[in-house]
Amino acid sequence: xxxxxxxxxxxxxxxxxxxxxxxxxxxxxxxxxxxxxxxxxxxxxxxxxxxxxxxxxxxxxxxxxxxxxxxxxxxxxxxxxxxxxxxxxxxxxxxxxxxxxxxxxxxxxxxxxxxxxxxxxxxxxxxxxxxxxxxxxxxxxxxxxxxxxxxxxxxxxxxxxxxxxxxxxxxxxxxxxxxxxxxxxxxxxxxxxxxxxxxxxxxxxxxxxxxxxxxxxxxxxxxxxxxxxxxxxxxxxxxxxxxxxxxxxxxxxxxxxxxxxxxxxxxxxxxxxxxxxxxxxxxxxxxxxxxxxxxxxxxxxxxxxxxxxxxxxxxxxxxxxxx
Numbered sequence: 001x002x003x004x005x006x007x008x009x010x011x012x013x014x015x016x017x018x019x020x021x022x023x024x025x026x027x028x029x030x031x032x033x034x035x036x037x038x039x040x041x042x043x044x045x046x047x048x049x050x051x052x053x054x055x056x057x058x059x060x061x062x063x064x065x066x067x068x069x070x071x072x073x074x075x076x077x078x079x080x081x082x083x084x085x086x087x088x089x090x091x092x093x094x095x096x097x098x099x100x101x102x103x104x105x106x107x108x109x110x111x112x113x114x115x116x117x118x119x120x121x122x123x124x125x126x127x128x129x130x131x132x133x134x135x136x137x138x139x140x141x142x143x144x145x146x147x148x149x150x151x152x153x154x155x156x157x158x159x160x161x162x163x164x165x166x167x168x169x170x171x172x173x174x175x176x177x178x179x180x181x182x183x184x185x186x187x188x189x190x191x192x193x194x195x196x197x198x199x200x201x202x203x204x205x206x207x208x209x210x211x212x213x214x215x216x217x218x219x220x221x222x223x224x225x226x227x228x229x230x231x232x233x234x235x236x237x238x239x240x241x242x243x244x245x246x247x248x249x250x251x252x253x254x255x256x257x258x259x260x261x262x263x264x265x266x267x268x269x270x271x272x273x274x275x276x277x278x279x280x281x282x283x284x285x286x287x288x289x290x291x292x293x294x295x296x297x298x299x300x301x302x303x304x305x306x307x308x309x310x311x312x313x314x315x316x317x318x319x320x321x322x323x
Contacts, residue, residue, distance in 0.1 A: 025052070031209075092238055097239065106211065113139065159187050276295060
């Protein structure tokens, strides 16, 4: 095991896949359609323990079985999409701390799909639900590629769409998101990433699901990027809560990133930038004003999805600017 990076509050570990020894948590009987306060946890895990968790495809399990499979209206029952496996009780986790989840590896199924489905997407025709009609494109995913057609192969970039902890109170559907995480749909949340959450409940109650083999910015198609079932290998760490951590924070080998989820889209962007100003000021020696000015020069920012009830925007800073 090699320690790749050290953030100021935690370590991100990148591990050779051949060295991964993990405990398996199966999806069967453990799928949920909301991240909920008070939900009975299905397993107990320990910080530092390597866990492999099975994640179901976002909907229609057992329907997308070949490249000829099609989505039909009777198989899509909103809001029962994006099942997440969990919740998992993290030993020692309590409010006032933060939970850092490092994703080490993702093993993908061999068939994924994307679909146009009236009412789900960037261009919802709220009244007639016509749009472009209903279309399914099921694809083979193998050898590091999404096989879009006989002549076009797209390199995979596996990611986890739904990841989060139990909210402060109540329940939030897995189609939605919030400060607890949930359906974030951020491409950076994949192997080599550490994402940190504010803990709201004893044990944190961690959920993971809705994996993608590939997703374009904006996730313009509401029924998915390349939706796919997967096995996600991850570990957790408990850390002191960063001074002004509200929304989840992301670290990769090259960047730190903050996010915000809101409608309208500009509010999500403002939140992501506000969170980055706080992080730079609290951990990297900037004043708030200097951090704001600095972002005006080097920020990397974009909308990762605008099809969920609340849109997601991220703000990234390259670590080379922080050394």
